[in-house]
Amino acid sequence: MTAQRETRRVSDAVFRAVYDSPASLPGCHRWVTPEEDVRKVEELLGMEAGTIGAPLWVSGDSRRCGPAAGNPAGWTSSRLRWTAGTGA
Secondary structure (H helix, E strand, C coil), rough: CCCCCCCCCCHHHHHHHCCCCCHCCCCCCCCCHHHHHHHHHHCCCCCCCCCCCCCEEEECCCCCCCCCCCCCCCHHCCCHHHHHCCCC
């Protein structure tokens, strides 16, 4: 990242318009995408490392991908890989 980050206060109305509580996500489970997966998302989308500074929440009825998978479901295990053209 080339510019230094800056936090700015916004009105309550603006905050409510753009923020959805993780509690509002569907599914039985909610978790945050691991940092290394967030960096992979940036890479797949052609973004500079460190561009995504907010947590990427994931939710679902199961934390696992597919019936026999042992890996937690997340942003890099979803359709993003297909749309970004990596295939697997």
